[in-house]
Amino acid sequence: MAEFTKKRSRKAGVPPGTLVPISEKRGEKVKVTIIDYDESQFVEKQVDSVNECIPYRDKTSMTWINVDGIHQVEIVEKLGECFGVHRLLMEDIVTTDQRPKMEDLGEYIYVVLRMLYLDGDDIVSEQVSLILGANYVISFQEMGRDVFDSIRDRIRNNKGRVRKMGADYLAYALIDAIVDNYFLIMERLGEKVEAIEMKLISSPMPQTLRTLQSLKRTMVGLRRAVWPLRDVISGLERSESPLIREGMGMYLKDVYDHTVQIMDSIEAQRDILSGMLDIYLSSVSNRLNEVMKVLTIIATIFIPLTFLVGVYGMNFKHMPELESPYGYWAVWGVIIVVAVTMLVFFRKKKWL
Amino acid sequence: MAEFTKKRSRKAGVPPGTLVPISEKRGEKVKVTIIDYDESQFVEKQVDSVNECIPYRDKTSMTWINVDGIHQVEIVEKLGECFGVHRLLMEDIVTTDQRPKMEDLGEYIYVVLRMLYLDGDDIVSEQVSLILGANYVISFQEMGRDVFDSIRDRIRNNKGRVRKMGADYLAYALIDAIVDNYFLIMERLGEKVEAIEMKLISSPMPQTLRTLQSLKRTMVGLRRAVWPLRDVISGLERSESPLIREGMGMYLKDVYDHTVQIMDSIEAQRDILSGMLDIYLSSVSNRLNEVMKVLTIIATIFIPLTFLVGVYGMNFKHMPELESPYGYWAVWGVIIVVAVTMLVFFRKKKWL
Amino acid sequence: MAEFTKKRSRKAGVPPGTLVPISEKRGEKVKVTIIDYDESQFVEKQVDSVNECIPYRDKTSMTWINVDGIHQVEIVEKLGECFGVHRLLMEDIVTTDQRPKMEDLGEYIYVVLRMLYLDGDDIVSEQVSLILGANYVISFQEMGRDVFDSIRDRIRNNKGRVRKMGADYLAYALIDAIVDNYFLIMERLGEKVEAIEMKLISSPMPQTLRTLQSLKRTMVGLRRAVWPLRDVISGLERSESPLIREGMGMYLKDVYDHTVQIMDSIEAQRDILSGMLDIYLSSVSNRLNEVMKVLTIIATIFIPLTFLVGVYGMNFKHMPELESPYGYWAVWGVIIVVAVTMLVFFRKKKWL
């Protein structure tokens, strides 16, 4: 998730407003889809040339132009020019390491945010840009994921209120779909955290710690995606642009609440992960203690005894004990007394 | 307490405003109770059909409609429609992982907060939603706990001033009852913290550490319930809605002070818990030190002595000491001198 | 100092405004003292019945009514009713776990703060409530400590300007006396911190750590008493109430500066205490190092030598060295060479 500033160097020394794609995610061909609808009718088509989009600019029906793939900067450039998008924003659209932000340019509102989805076991972060005009929404994705499919369905089947509302509602619905996906990510991460906790308790290994650290980083990455998103949404909510109609406040507040909830959840998981480090470290030092106890018990019992039998292994001519018929048994007696005393001592110390 | 975002995934892809229950706490049947009162009279009844609630909407007496259980979304939906509740709020009522918040919609104020109670030894967190209208309060609970019983009693027996005041006072009384319960939770947690501290000192085990971590998480969970509640209450206090009458400020300030006090108390407990980790870690390393000292004392005394007796265990033909009649006793003398010297050394080092 | 939320549970389920004493500090009898003064005259008496206070309400001379002990809630209640105090404030007066706060109710200002004093070696925290009216101040204490004696003296002997000023100055003087006492507490704590530091360096024991933790908690408790007090005093300073006359600003700013100074001092002590934990932990691990070095030196010297003499303790028939007349001395030579080599090695490693 840490693709930030990765290929930014390609852009050094280029005049501002130059479109240099830095994304490395690229399908074969950029796909441009138009969905045009109002309460009574609905048209969906895939276009080959950007020129086909131009007539939709001033139609009274709502139009959603979705662009999957942005590595062909000419398409973004052309489309941007048709709809009067500022060059610096076009640059932002193709520079896919943007922080979520929202800019109100009067005629249209530009929103950029990060879409997260699961690709197998990995969390992939993709940049989504939205241009919200009076009666159109243009969305730019890097790969074209199925997150927006449910909205397409709702438009196709006139489910919910999307066909009855304006472009602002469509933009809201797209953002809502992206934010709803964060909950899935959080659930998956929650499961991973629980799994790692189990592992930590049963066998604390440096590898587990490494996984823990990478989970922490994922949380940091998530935080970086969600935190500025809050400001974006509250910016839309408080915006006085005529593009955001009056009834939208309630809906935007709802998405806002969701982002706050996700932030809460991220912070909670981070707390848990921090606590797990403490458990790990204490587990490790506890094991050391255990190892040392075994060593100490064995050594403390047998080293004195070895000395003892060493004494009677000496070859002095005059050692009265050696002559005694009971000497050997007496030594065994001493050995047993010493060993038992030591064991009692360790039991009292709670080492056994 | 970490039920946040658990079953949120059920909701992915559903249009906003759809009621999908995510709570897993469900009694058999949803119970709807109506208490209608003014200063002079009082009626309490349990209704089977939501339709029975409709007449109470415009009565001049105060009405408290309490809904225990929200898994039957039809009941919430119907009641909501009767009283003109926004669909997104109905969705919030049944989505039981809400953060405490308050929304003023003009005709009514929506408040959602978390009720905590002890179920045996566990702390259970339940969502409570309140709809405060001009002369009615509707409350939605997940399970229907006895926290509100004292208020029912006060209404039944005309104790305190609840019968003399309006719907705003009733809403306040409900919130106050929930907040008062937090004090009980804090007391119980305080006892647990003390108990664990005792344990830590007498026997520092990784299990104790685990309990400590889970207490920490509980504190974090509590914090998450109480922190936004402060904003909710101060929001009500500063609200200019005509639904909150003038004399209420003093009462709301009082609950506000209580939440601040609970926050203080939570922070204090968290500080104590953090300090306990340090004590734990130092206890563990202290024990290691002690183990090592025992080992070192034993080894340092007996290893040299074993060497000594080993010398006179050698089988050289020419070893003058072996012939001497006092050799054996001389060795014993040396042994005693070495041992005593070592013991004195350890005493001086304060290891004994 | 952690008496917060201790007996709060007694209050659960009681209607707001009910007076339930939670303090456990109680002398035998509540003592009510009246000091009435203006620039020219001075009267001091102890009253048996609260009714005696009523005439002082509307006198033009200044009146200070001091109540020592609040466990007899009837007295607080009666006095409160006489002077028109809000029921919720009366509840605050007897609920002795309040956070310092200040409330302006127009006719009077209510201030609650925490008085700290040393009882032998312990720091005791007591709640003091002040009601500041146009020409009277009522103060409520839990036990009745001698902190206010110096003010009584000043009034009796017309020292300083207290007799020339109004009720606001008296209230200020009471607060100032309480804050001045904090400096004494800080000095005593500073001495304790220094004493513990000495101990830490000479003998790092888990007990010392425990004392250190309890000092930390005391600091946290102090912080909790002083931090909100700052807001209380700056609230009084910025208040536009006619009860606070114009010239008071300078005096209140002075107390304010004192609280800031105490906060600074608390933070500094906390920093020092945190640093001491690091010193403690490093002392402990240093001792472990030392123990291990002793063990290693002894073991590394004598274990190889024991092996050596073990070799010549073997009973093989054919061991040419055993026959040699110089064998024994040669072994001693080897022993000395090995031992010296080892000692040189350890000296080079700086273990000796």
Next chain:
Amino acid sequence: MAEFTKKRSRKAGVPPGTLVPISEKRGEKVKVTIIDYDESQFVEKQVDSVNECIPYRDKTSMTWINVDGIHQVEIVEKLGECFGVHRLLMEDIVTTDQRPKMEDLGEYIYVVLRMLYLDGDDIVSEQVSLILGANYVISFQEMGRDVFDSIRDRIRNNKGRVRKMGADYLAYALIDAIVDNYFLIMERLGEKVEAIEMKLISSPMPQTLRTLQSLKRTMVGLRRAVWPLRDVISGLERSESPLIREGMGMYLKDVYDHTVQIMDSIEAQRDILSGMLDIYLSSVSNRLNEVMKVLTIIATIFIPLTFLVGVYGMNFKHMPELESPYGYWAVWGVIIVVAVTMLVFFRKKKWL
């Protein structure tokens, strides 16, 4: 990077407004270059005397005066006097440990910021001062690096919009070039962090830790350069000076976003570095555990056995086992049983 306050002492006791150079970076000679341009023409020349700059002050074409090297304070002084720069700002220009800041003096805006570039493997920090007037920009560098070359190129070849815009755009372009360079630094640092992580895992040495700490400090240094820069740029953006023309807002917002992105990136790297310390410490204690296990296994197996064979090395006259023809083999049997038992025990403990 920590050159802050290094040679500041030279300045103690000197009246404010005295120009004392504290930089130790100095080429042989200060180089002053003038680039004068408008949309239709372009002149570039290097001047020997500052006096040649004076005519450019009031020309209608845009003029960029670049000064490489500031150790000859006379040049800065003269140039400053020509263009009416405040003495305290001249002092700031030659005192090269300034924090990034921006000051609007009406006739001109003064901006100081830090340019970072890579010199081999090191990150060098240099102070750049900009004076933005109505139709001129004066830039002061310590050494004269190639960071501005791309802008010179754009002016020479009329690339981008720089020739069409005013002095404010030029100043923006210079700042943008400096900020773009930060991305390169961040990439290089990111690579270093990754490299060190690899090393940490394979061989945790104190040296690695030292490198890690120095990386951390570099991050802190970077942060100190970028953090106040944010305020500088947002200050320019929100400035109401007529020197900043209207269309510039969008461009300044773009640089602003870049600095925010860099801050994000710095914070992320710092988080990663912090996590690496934990990994390092746990690696070290893990190694200790491993060492101790080896010692314990060996000692625990052989110390009891050495005792055993010591027993039969005793020289008692009456030891029945010694006479038995199977005694020796029996002892071997016991030895093998003990050894195997121990190995099984260690396997069960997962030490093997």
Next chain:
Amino acid sequence: MAEFTKKRSRKAGVPPGTLVPISEKRGEKVKVTIIDYDESQFVEKQVDSVNECIPYRDKTSMTWINVDGIHQVEIVEKLGECFGVHRLLMEDIVTTDQRPKMEDLGEYIYVVLRMLYLDGDDIVSEQVSLILGANYVISFQEMGRDVFDSIRDRIRNNKGRVRKMGADYLAYALIDAIVDNYFLIMERLGEKVEAIEMKLISSPMPQTLRTLQSLKRTMVGLRRAVWPLRDVISGLERSESPLIREGMGMYLKDVYDHTVQIMDSIEAQRDILSGMLDIYLSSVSNRLNEVMKVLTIIATIFIPLTFLVGVYGMNFKHMPELESPYGYWAVWGVIIVVAVTMLVFFRKKKWL
């Protein structure tokens, strides 16, 4: 540097406005010096009686009255009364544990700040109070240090602009001189930090750690002196008092920038010191590892060998190996094989 709240207890119970000196720094006699100047003339004299100061109050020339030593409270009191200083401020002047602050009383501005200087190797903190009137500045120092000498020189020799400006510039110059001195302190501290770092790496001893902690505290003390100073200076800058003339803003902003720079520098040093603790702890545990490795290598090689030779030291009648003429050499062979195998094993583990 931690003299805060030290002797504050002397003041408990005294009415506010009483002058009790708490400083323990006291020269023999308080020295009062008057410097009277305007652009054309200059007089400097030392006075014996405070009364000599009175005429300077209303002269049109600028007057700087410097008081070295404040333990004779009568002098402060008299001077204060002459110039109409509020009693509470007089109390602040002699109570030398003030936090830097600034108070605008209309006729004069009171500023208190902390002067730091090096006394040999120690950093000494002294309180300086300034009274800035329309045409006079009174400065109070505890000891009278040479920090202000350079300003005296500038006045005497009419260097810089001090003689041309008003009392506000003089006050600024005094503050500037104090702040400039902080840079010297920071340089010295920086050198100490570097020196300690060297020591930490070469020989990590608990004493080094103690020095490190004391450096940390010095930083905290410095921070406490500088942090509120920022507010003081920005307070002067934003002040609307006629005592601060218009052109002063630029100068005050300059000192303000210096304090910010010092804060930055302090924070950077604190970061470095924190990092050094980590290095220290890891150095210590690394040494432990090394010690353990030596022990383990020796023990692991010789303990099994000692067992081996112990076997052939047994006195069994029937031990076939003992009879063999090659037995002894065979044992030596085994010994060498075991030792070499072990050494190879340790080499593979990278312990050698």
